[in-house]
Amino acid sequence: MQTNAKTPLMRVHGISKSLGGREILKSISLNLYEGEMKVLIGPSGGGKSTLLQCMNYLIAPDRGHIELLGQHIDPGNHRELCLFRQQVGMIFQDFNLFDHLCALDNVSIALRKVRGMSKKQARERALSELDRVGLADKGHLYPAELSGGQKQRVSIARALAMDPKVMLLDEPTSALDPELVSEVLAVIRGLAQNGMTMIMATHQMGFTRSLADEVLFMQEGRIIEQGSPRVLLAEGSKTRTLDFCSQILDVEGGV
Amino acid sequence: MHETLDVLMDALPYVLQGAAVTIVAVIGAMFLGLFIGVPLAVGQVYGGRLIRILCGLYVWFFRGIPILVLLFLFYFGLFTLLGLNLSAVVAATIVLGMTSGAYQSQIFRGSILSLSRGQLKAAQALGMSNAMAIRTIILPQALRLSIPGWSNEYSIILKDSALAFVLGASEIMARTHFVASRTYQHLPLYLTAAVMYFILTWIGLILLRSLEKRVRIKGYVH
Numbered sequence: 244m245q246t247n248a249k250t251p252l253m254r255v256h257g258i259s260k261s262l263g264g265r266e267i268l269k270s271i272s273l274n275l276y277e278g279e280m281k282v283l284i285g286p287s288g289g290g291k292s293t294l295l296q297c298m299n300y301l302i303a304p305d306r307g308h309i310e311l312l313g314q315h316i317d318p319g320n321h322r323e324l325c326l327f328r329q330q331v332g333m334i335f336q337d338f339n340l341f342d343h344l345c346a347l348d349n350v351s352i353a354l355r356k357v358r359g360m361s362k363k364q365a366r367e368r369a370l371s372e373l374d375r376v377g378l379a380d381k382g383h384l385y386p387a388e389l390s391g392g393q394k395q396r397v398s399i400a401r402a403l404a405m406d407p408k409v410m411l412l413d414e415p416t417s418a419l420d421p422e423l424v425s426e427v428l429a430v431i432r433g434l435a436q437n438g439m440t441m442i443m444a445t446h447q448m449g450f451t452r453s454l455a456d457e458v459l460f461m462q463e464g465r466i467i468e469q470g471s472p473r474v475l476l477a478e479g480s481k482t483r484t485l486d487f488c489s490q491i492l493d494v495e496g497g498v
Numbered sequence: 499m500h501e502t503l504d505v506l507m508d509a510l511p512y513v514l515q516g517a518a519v520t521i522v523a524v525i526g527a528m529f530l531g532l533f534i535g536v537p538l539a540v541g542q543v544y545g546g547r548l549i550r551i552l553c554g555l556y557v558w559f560f561r562g563i564p565i566l567v568l569l570f571l572f573y574f575g576l577f578t579l580l581g582l583n584l585s586a587v588v589a590a591t592i593v594l595g596m597t598s599g600a601y602q603s604q605i606f607r608g609s610i611l612s613l614s615r616g617q618l619k620a621a622q623a624l625g626m627s628n629a630m631a632i633r634t635i636i637l638p639q640a641l642r643l644s645i646p647g648w649s650n651e652y653s654i655i656l657k658d659s660a661l662a663f664v665l666g667a668s669e670i671m672a673r674t675h676f677v678a679s680r681t682y683q684h685l686p687l688y689l690t691a692a693v694m695y696f697i698l699t700w701i702g703l704i705l706l707r708s709l710e711k712r713v714r715i716k717g718y719v720h
Binding site for chain 1: 614616617619620621622623624625626627628630634635638639642715716717718
């Protein structure tokens with residue numbers, strides 16, 4: 244449980260977004276506190292991915308704004324926007340590794356080009372991040388030579404190398420073959436245990452139960468339920484969240 | 499028959515010097531086209547409305563007018579008006595390069611658009627500025643994908659370069675024409691010119707193919 248007296252690390256304030264005449268996000272507000280893990284759940288098309296991409300202005304919201312450490316971010320100021328994004332790591336469903344760079348360079352390129360590190364420094368840092376996700380020996384391989392799980396771990400290393408204050412994870416395991424999901428979840432679990440502040444869209448229910456501090460259930464552009472997984476997912480509770488999750492489990496036929 | 503051979507042997511060194519002029523003009527035009535085409539493509543894909551319109555106008559202009567008209571328009575018209583005293587070869591290279599820039603921009607534009615939008619997002623999410631993301635992530639991949647289209651452009655510029663003859667540039671065609679009109683050995687001389695263009699096309703394509711292989715990304719299937 245978070246105390247309200249603490250200032251949130253990141254504050255999302257009244258974000259709305261319409262795309263193609265359809266309202267995808269309807270005035271979403273939420274606070275992320277330091278060390279917290281929030282999970283976004285809900286049917287596809289509910290706005291989870293759009294919300295996450297609005298949180299670092301990859302998609303420009305129509306209304307509303309973001310604050311990081313109490314500072315209002317002005318997306319119209321390109322320099323300020325770039326500095327803000329350096330502090331917000333993002334993991335995509337389909338990895339989005341840079342196809343022309345080996346794993347090591349995928350991690351080190353932003354260190355060199357954005358942080359201005361020397362080639363040697365960046366390389367050392369990139370190696371230690373690859374080591375953290377268990378890929379120290381794969382640095383020379385290109386994205387096309389890696390499995391999906393390895394690609395996603397490289398993308399996590401790439402984000403971590405920038406020392407983000409918060410991580411946005413957009414269904415990081417949804418594009419993976421089932422047997423590769425656990426290696427990626429293990430890395431994310433390690434991050435959570437080390438106190439990384441995260442918000443993650445996922446359908447991994449077991450993971451959510453054990454690690455989420457708060458679950459946000461999104462549907463039709465609104466957060467319609469929120470609370471701790473113990474409450475929302477308790478047996479016999481009449482929440483939409485539990486209803487939705489039992490449907491996923493029926494389909495997947497698993498626990 | 500004997501006379502024909504003598505004419506050919508006499509003409510060959512002279513026409514080969516023309517081949518050197520052709521090669522310089524074509525390489526110059528390719529690179530000028532590259533330096534014009536890349537910004538045009540980036541402007542057309544990522545630019546605001548005004549930039550997109552301006553780039554579009556450039557492409558529309560150079561693709562819509564025959565090279566022969568452009569050569570006259572620039573060499574006798576614009577360059578003279580501006581008081582530029584350019585040699586025929588330089589003028590032809592500039593016109594071929596500017597025209598090729600319009601065509602090359604469409605090759606690069608296609609390559610850029612074929613890349614996933616996600617890589618640009620990932621670069622921006624790391625805090626790269628738009629310009630840096632395009633330069634370090636998008637263009638290195640787009641240029642690799644453009645090499646096959648670039649080979650095609652090479653063979654087109656090479657053959658268009660024969661038109662420089664009308665400005666008086668002393669390239670393969672002009673020199674062949676000069677010898678032929680003196681000796682009346684039209685068939686063997688123009689055949690020689692044809693073979694030279696053929697060989698130059700072939701060499702260029704082989705070089706570009708090996709470039710394509712050299713910069714290929716491991717395991718990359720596009």
